[in-house]
Amino acid sequence: MRRALAYPGLPEISTLAHDRQVRAFGPRGQAIISHIAVAIIGLGGTGSAVAQQLAHLGVRRFILIDPDVVEMTNLNRLVGATPADIGRPKAEVAARHIRSINSKAEITALRADIVDEASLPALYGADFLFLCTDSHASRAVVGQLAYQFLLPCIDMGVSITVRENAITHGTGRTQMLAPGLPVSCAHRRSTANKSGARCSRRSSAPPIRMCRAS
16 A cells, blocks of 8 residues: 555645545545645634644645634633643644644644734635634624635534523534525524423524625
């Protein structure tokens, strides 16, 4: 068995380190995964887990954007963070964790808010976006960017409501943004236990028309 393969214009890949992915996507597919640039906006509990799994998948080029620093309350869900990281930018912590998985990773880590116009140019070199923030403003900005520049984007988030020391509502949402799909049309599964366990499937806001690049 060959341990490494190379294709013109694509990075060399290890067929042993990524054996299962190579079985699924083929050697060339894995080489493409290693070549594309992936941007992750929001490096909290969701975004840090996404960063870790993408690094394990073989992604080598990352753009990480988050305006916040690590706080004590983040440590129970922030992948790769330790108490020594309190006060350190979340994007830097995620970058360090990615490099612990792949020392050859190429990473741009920014402590910035994607809503600020100055941070948008960082996304122009991205091939794929993961939106992992808890801000409606950032979703609007990234959604517009994804549609105008035809960038595929996965928007995801988790919300938990606690009342009287009990979880009363939990919601998880994953939505694909891509040409031909509506911007804000997704189904969410909600679970509540206030008056007995129940689940309901509901639709979010109607589709929003976004202008596209001509």
